[in-house]
Amino acid sequence: MRFNEKELVCLSRQPSEMAAELGMRGPKKGDVVKRRLVKLVVNFLFYFRTDEEEPVGALLLEQCRVEREDTQTFSIAFLDDAERKYLFECDSEEQCKEWIDSIIKASYEFMRRNLIFYRTEIHRLTGKDPLEQYGISDETRFQVNSGSQLMARDTSSL
Amino acid sequence: MKLHKKILTHFLSCTSPVDKEGYLYKKKERNATYYRRWFVLKANLLFYQERPADRHLLGVIVLEGCKVQMLESDGFFPFSLEFGPGLKTYRFAAGDAQTQGCWVKALFLASHCYLSCLLRDLERQYEGAKQQQGSSDSRSSIKSLNPPINSLLVPTLGPLAVVREGRSFSASAALPPHPLPTKVAAKKSPKKWQKRNAYVTPLNGPAPLYGEWPLVGSDPLVEFSKLHDYYGQEVQKAREAWLRSRRTEEDHSEKDLIDLG
Numbered sequence: 001m002r003f004n005e006k007e008l009v010c011l012s013r014q015p016s017e018m019a020a021e022l023g024m025r026g027p028k029k030g031d032v033v034k035r036r037l038v039k040l041v042v043n044f045l046f047y048f049r050t051d052e053e054e055p056v057g058a059l060l061l062e063q064c065r066v067e068r069e070d071t072q073t074f075s076i077a078f079l080d081d082a083e084r085k086y087l088f089e090c091d092s093e094e095q096c097k098e099w100i101d102s103i104i105k106a107s108y109e110f111m112r113r114n115l116i117f118y119r120t121e122i123h124r125l126t127g128k129d130p131l132e133q134y135g136i137s138d139e140t141r142f143q144v145n146s147g148s149q150l151m152a153r154d155t156s157s158l
Numbered sequence: 159m160k161l162h163k164k165i166l167t168h169f170l171s172c173t174s175p176v177d178k179e180g181y182l183y184k185k186k187e188r189n190a191t192y193y194r195r196w197f198v199l200k201a202n203l204l205f206y207q208e209r210p211a212d213r214h215l216l217g218v219i220v221l222e223g224c225k226v227q228m229l230e231s232d233g234f235f236p237f238s239l240e241f242g243p244g245l246k247t248y249r250f251a252a253g254d255a256q257t258q259g260c261w262v263k264a265l266f267l268a269s270h271c272y273l274s275c276l277l278r279d280l281e282r283q284y285e286g287a288k289q290q291q292g293s294s295d296s297r298s299s300i301k302s303l304n305p306p307i308n309s310l311l312v313p314t315l316g317p318l319a320v321v322r323e324g325r326s327f328s329a330s331a332a333l334p335p336h337p338l339p340t341k342v343a344a345k346k347s348p349k350k351w352q353k354r355n356a357y358v359t360p361l362n363g364p365a366p367l368y369g370e371w372p373l374v375g376s377d378p379l380v381e382f383s384k385l386h387d388y389y390g391q392e393v394q395k396a397r398e399a400w401l402r403s404r405r406t407e408e409d410h411s412e413k414d415l416i417d418l419g
Binding site: 001005014042060062064080112118125134 | 222224268287
């Protein structure tokens with residue numbers, strides 16, 4: 001599967017408030033803790049060898065579970081597999097809490113849910129849909145829906 | 159760099175909403191030929207494969223730091239995603255102006271950065287609305303908030319209402335009982351919150367290289383309004399093109415290939 005690697009590497013070099021050297025351990029049996037520069041950019045977690053400019057890897061922070069493992073360690077589990085976790089060792093309890101909080105809030109799906117909440121509440125409080133003024137109230141992306149509706153796929157153009 | 163692809167394919171196949179899907183032509187850089195591909199847009203990721211039923215994904219494009227560009231051409235409907243100097247430009251074409259316009263708009267709205275700006279704006283409006291409701295002055299409860307900034311308007315494409323694409327988002331498990339971001343935001347200074355999300359695609363050119371991104375201190379709402387302004391014009395052009403082609407179609411009295419009902 002191809003992906004825009006160069007562009008993603010460029011993204012990884014953008015300024016981020018959540019960037020720190022942490023102890024990182026992979027999910028496989030036998031993986032050991034390695035010092036990595038871990039950096040949160042949009043909904044990706046990049047990790048670098050401490051002296052390198054290009055990240056070793058990128059983890060998409062969607063459909064994942066972030067958990068506190070102990071006072072200074074948190075984990076991220078992907079693929080609905082609670083057993084396969086990435087572990088991150090922080091330098092303090094506060095740092096650990098901040099990372100957990102930031103990772104959860106960076107998820108696109110999390111942000112979308114909040115947007116829908118605000119949209120609904122603003123509409124309730126003011127009688128107005130706040131997305132109307134931006135011409136985006138019909139976008140499926142921002143819909144509040146009680147049930148799922150299957151929309152016709154767009155095959156008309158081709 | 160290793161992109162953990164299983165995580166992406168898992169995200170694609172899970173129950174979170176698909177924001178848009180459909181056929182488009184994608185230009186292959188090497189031989190300058192357009193190939194028809196099935197595209198699925200989810201969050202800030204654009205996946206593509208040969209056919210909808212295919213299990214094998216051909217690729218994914220992460221939609222951050224790119225400019226969506228409507229392109230002019232007679233008889234076909236191209237658009238592009240530009241990542242900037244030294245970086246890729248993906249080229250696509252739709253079968254008609256309406257599809258072209260729909261995709262351009264959808265891709266423009268897809269980035270994490272866009273959602274972040276919009277969310278911040280809605281947070282502000284929500285706080286304002288709550289304050290006004292809490293006010294003892296009964297008149298103020300119906301009073302309007304800050305009037306919408308005209309430059310934030312995205313012009314609607316007339317025919318959009320006819321063909322709805324993608325699935326609507328089910329919010330059944332979604333509404334948080336409390337406004338979570340505000341509670342935490344109250345503990346942090348606004349500046350700190352902005353820092354974390356200061357990734358705004360600039361408008362006057364393609365996304366700049368590392369080191370040139372707007373840094374701390376830039377007002378995301380100003381960038382946001384400029385973004386809307388700029389792309390609003392693009393969308394307006396698409397609409398005009400669609401209207402022109404519509405008129406031509408009416409003149410020729412051509413039957414639609416597919417009856418949209």
